Amino acid sequence: MQEFAKIAIFPIPDMVAFPGTEVPLHVFEPRYRKMVEESVARNQMIAVCNIEKQISPAKKNSSLQEVLTSNQATYQPRTIFSAGFCNPPEKTKDGRLYVTINIAQRYKLIEEIQTLPYRIAKCSELHDDSTESEALVPLQTKIVNSLTMLTSLESPPQVNGFDRISWLSVDPISFSFKIFQLLRFDSETMQTLLEMTNPKQRLNTISEILNQI
Structure with a gap:
């Protein structure tokens, strides 16, 4: 029930x-x-x-x-x-x-x-679809690398404050939500991401947006 x-x-x-x-x-x-x-x-x-x-x-x-x-x-x-x-x-x-x-x-x-x-x-x-976390690690790593690069380009002094190792240690599914403690997209995009129940799709979308910045 x-x-x-x-x-x-x-x-x-x-x-x-x-x-x-x-x-x-x-x-x-x-x-x-x-x-x-x-x-x-x-x-x-x-x-x-x-x-x-x-x-x-x-x-x-x-x-x-x-x-x-x-x-x-x-x-x-x-x-x-x-x-x-x-x-x-x-x-x-x-x-x-x-x-x-x-x-x-x-x-x-x-x-x-x-x-x-x-x-x-x-x-x-609202739950996510069942997904093996291990399969999402490459996408998580790609996003963390993108954030490291963007930070170094836009605000070099803050690079040392971005804890790459800590973010990589977060479970990929939790990461796909928690990363929004740092990230902000337009509200409609964020609403779409919130409603997604496929973690791979969510991480893919985040990665694609970061690559366009």
Whole structure:
């Protein structure tokens, strides 16, 4: 029998998060501050996800006080996203929250079970197709070599800070997600990569994009 998870949804334009990465957030809208605080109290995961479309716009030229006391734009979230647990937030004097979401797994939205003040959905895990990790090592090595070369060309002083050995020691399937702690492509490309369930295809696509830079 398939198990489902109840996950709070935080839709953010052009934000695509991958398992094994950390997402720092500055949370100021009342509904999402409430979401963070309640999720921490309930030990409930939060999904950080890209959007399908804007449902209603934010008020223009809002003051800081208005931003902190009223909700802004409302978005329809994508149905494939990643989620994880939130560290206890750091709260400012005016109520804003600084948090980090430790992204653990990909999920597919099955059904919304709460809409207001923020979305909570019943979700199922999205798994990769079965693949032998060993067969992916050459692609992983190719990507690491490309990143080493690009770093040496664009920012030579940072080459020593790129730990090639550590990245090569990561399991190739985990690597195909964790590398996005360093990489950023356009959001549609990243969403496509997130939704792929074939690790070889995902690594191939990453490699091809890097070769075009």
